[in-house]
Amino acid sequence: MSEPTATQDLIQGTPEPTAAAPAKADKPRGLWHDTWDILKRRKIFWVSFALLLVFLVMAAFPTLFTDKNPEYATLARSMEPPSSDAWFGFDLQGRDVFARTIYGARTSIIVGVLATVGTVILGGVIGVIAAYRGRWLDSLLSRIGEIFLGVPYVLGAIIILGSVAPVQSNPGKTMIMTVVILVLAVLGWPVLARIARSAVIQAKHQDYVQAARALGAGPFRIVFKHLLPNSLAPILVYATITIGSYIGAEATLSLLGIGLRTPVISWGIAIADHTRYIRTGAHAMLFPAAFLSLCVLTFVMLGEAVRDALDPKLR
């Protein structure tokens, strides 16, 4: 019996064991391996990945790019245009725009990433609970999410930041950034909760979840070994794009004067400080604005590349 079984199963398409062993190394395996396979053939991925690396290095080691002190101000050189000495010129306070732009990357990326992490944790937990428990809890959490979604983003931020900021008249850098990060996460979680909820609901009705239950898996195991790993793709894609949009949102709030403030160095603050001088000294605003756009674009492109690679219909 074993003899014919083995042969017939081979005919059905199981690779021959001897042939399978050497071919194994370059064989694409699993969802993430397939995704990587597609990603590495996409130009847009490599472009965004390279840009991301540049921005990350910029954020981590700004001194590699400039040896100037971004805080050092020479009022005499206020609004001096770009020159070979200062590539991006000087700002209103006579500070080096290039140095400030480089140092601004760190703030923007920290705010974008941490606000996204907060959003993923808050939205992810709420979405997964809503989807897994279902029934009234799902309805309740979904309605709460809709209330948050109904609040216009900027309006919500103005209300929260406007009421929180004056409490400490002279807050430190960390405090200023923490508040902005929390506001972004608090206002942004419902979209992620929706994505997580729908992904988990979809996974929940798959046979393998039923099968896992039938073989004795408890709720904890079902959520962490079956539901979450299978819901990760859309969450990951949205999170990557969200980093970009949060960097933009931070700039918007800073521009309105309710987000980040000096002593923090950020692109948004640089733009906000120089909007009035756009006709006389556009450089002080345009260079940070260009970096901001490029950084947002990097994350959005990366997210879209990953989304395309994960979408089985585009394969």
Place this chain on the structure above:
Amino acid sequence: MTEVLPETKSGGTGGGALLEVENLQVEFHTRAGVAKAVNGVTYSVNAGETLAVLGESGSGKSVTAQTIMGILDIPPGKIVGGEIRFRGTDLLKLPEDERRKVRGEGIAMIFQDALSALNPVFPVGWQIAEMFRMHRGMSRADAKKKAVELMDRVRIPAAKDRVSDYPHQFSGGMRQRIMIAMSIALDPEVLIADEPTTALDVTVQAQIMELLAELQRESNMGLILITHDLGVVADVADKIAVMYGGRIVENASVHDLYRNPAHPYTKGLLESIPRVDLKGQELYAIKGMPPNLLDMPTGCAFNPRCPYRQEKCVTDVPPLHTISGTRGSACHFWREVLDGDAQ
């Protein structure tokens, strides 16, 4: 050994079968109304025995199995009545965490489509090993070793090389073998196979059935085989329960059922199997449609499609008449059905 096993395996059951389902009733509450999916089903299986549950889609065979496993979605499902006794204990009365211990260890289940029943993001070996890590607290390395052993046992060629492959890299038959490996990992006493071969080629179907039969012989487990395919059942089953409209309409040994069915529905099923000697003639089909669970016919659920229908069939629900021993038929006119076949 066979004498010893019932002692150890079903000790303390007070003479009952290993797994007994008694008068089980399950409803689904939907917006359109209440669907009585399972309507007083009774069956049992002993160690080493194979019970085939035969029925078409919507007959309640899978819902019964899901209820036994405790994986029925409640709501919309609702268990209205009945008992499911495993080694004498009513599973329906157990708290959830104790019930979970029965799953996998006591009763395990395999599913129709192994591709969707395996988690796509983990290697198969990991998934089998997970059973040992979860229930036996084994180390990663030991569990993986056991996984390879099991894959060998279900005859996956080059198991060692394939242990870290993903489900989609296997053929349909191989996937079902992996599903079987997972389900027998903890030596369950009862294995429920819900249409294990429906998604497979005919040649592979035979191999999988043979594998199941062999594993059953080795471990003396009770097997509940849920299927709509009469051909699959013939070789392996000891007894058959035919379901229609949420009820058991006929109970019989395989031999009796095939030779002389006692219910018009079973008879219709047997007559609608294509036969080589009747080539060229029109294939018999049971006329009409399966009953709508939201709007069941009065009396016998089969009456709108039944060639034996009389006044009584529309008014009275037929009880399961005992024909002889364990043989039963839920037809008012089972005598005529039996005789008709003898003519």
